[in-house]
Amino acid sequence: MTECAVILAGGQASRMGGGDKGRLMLGDRSLIQRVIDRITPQVDAVVLNANGDLSRFEDLGLPVVADSVPGYAGPLAGVLAGMDWAAEQGHEWLISVAADTPSFPLELVQRLSGHDTPVVLAATPDPERGRVPQPTFGRWQVSLRHELRAALNDGVRKIRQWTQAQGETLVIFDEGDFFNINTPEDLAWAEQHLK
Template identity: 60%
Template sequence: MNEPVGVILAGGQATRMGGGDKGLITLNGVSLLGRVRVRLQRQLNTVILNANGDPDRFEGLGLPVQADSVTGYAGPLAGVLAGMDWAAGQGASHIVTVAADTPFFPRDLVARLQQAGSDLAMAVTPDPERGMARHPTFGLWWVDAREDLRSALQGGVRKVVQWTEPRGCAPVEFAATPYDPFFNVNTPEDLKKAEAMIAEFDL
């Protein structure tokens, strides 16, 4: 396996934040996307952004921007496919995806996903009710599976686990203490909680 390409998934519509680009909202003076970019670039040399619309609004990030090839906001899988297509053009065998609204994801995310020994892996955390909580936008994906994924999207598949589960996706467990590393900012209240987490855990 050569080094994966990092793909930040920012193709959503941010409806719970009132629409617009949630990733450009600032958290203690730095945009969510800026925080995610730095954290991922410390783990991978090549990072791109999956986003739709005018790419110029992300010019300050200094990242290549790849739009969905599937129309109609088809969800995270469309962003995964966009990342796969871009990575294929660079000769990369895998991509690692992260969500644009999750600024505290593990600093060893990429290494741990690669250690799973699978071409398809997904982050999970312990959950008292469900046993394990899956984090479908945090995963390792095999680029050669892109035509299979493209067909699935064209056939109406939208949920990540609907595609990954039958294909032997390996779960990779991360600790959920002392804070949830996959805490994502969906609402103004979440933004305040994230600010408190930064102060408490020096994030």
Template identity: 60%
Template sequence: MKVVGVILAGGQATRMGGGDKGLLELGGVRLLNRVIGRLGPQVEAMCLNANGDPARFDGFGLPVVADTVEGFAGPLAGVLAGMDWAAGEGASHVVSAAADTPFFPRDLVEGLIAGGAGSSPVLAAVREAGRVRRQPTFGLWPVALRDDLRAALEGGLRKVVHWTERHDGREVVFVSSDAFFNVNTPEDLARAELML
């Protein structure tokens, strides 16, 4: 089993006023650097999924892969771009992480693999108010499913959970719900500073 990572940075950041949230600073360190620092030790290699001019990410030392599906197709398009890149790396699985979520677990990959790595996707989840809430931008994705995912996206599917359920998708509940806190607004960034 060879696991590589894809950092999803292809969102439009509309609630933050546009731009790349991963380039914002938290405690004097860019969010993207924080995510790279957490995911890097857990995987064999990483790429960054982002659209537009890749040169803006030159300083991060990662290959940049763009969505291959037309239009803004959401996080699944980024997962597919990561899967395509992972196939070229000879990887069996790709783990996705969001570029705006600086506190995700340092044992994310280990936990996802323990949850049933094989031919089914596995999503991270947390328990809040007695119910399980899946984190659709954090998952373990079998590269073998990339053609199926491409066909689903080209057919208009956009909801992560709708696709994972088609493939006996599983979830792994992580203890801390704050671990998946993501920075969507200026207020979220201020809260993240306090959490830091």
């Protein structure tokens, strides 16, 4: 394996009433612990991206990096923070995963790594819309970090706006592979259906 991963946990969780959404419990483990347990065997190293008081994540035993772009710039800023960390560690590729998606595929990294384009994003099928990108789940060439920083400084916030300009590849996974927890109702559903 040559990839490292960033867990994107820097969101504002506004639909959950704020706070650290990844700390919500699903069964006997938090959402973020489930994500850690799922991604760790797939990569060489894992870093957590969060904002605010980073010491609140010390118990997870992972390095934690904050966004380097001022203000809340969204998940692209988290990807950049992960890229910067990956470059410092000598990694050429970064896998991104979301802290609120506890049951993403166990073969995520293997499937994304099967493509040689600079940016590879997961997607799911949809009968009405065709392919639906899951843009927080991707494989990113770390050497693109300078271009990404420039785009963020120019005000780019939408992941697809930037990835399409990089010649992204979409990899189709199964419908439901990226169920994420955004609302109390989502958490209740997950408690009934995800074990």
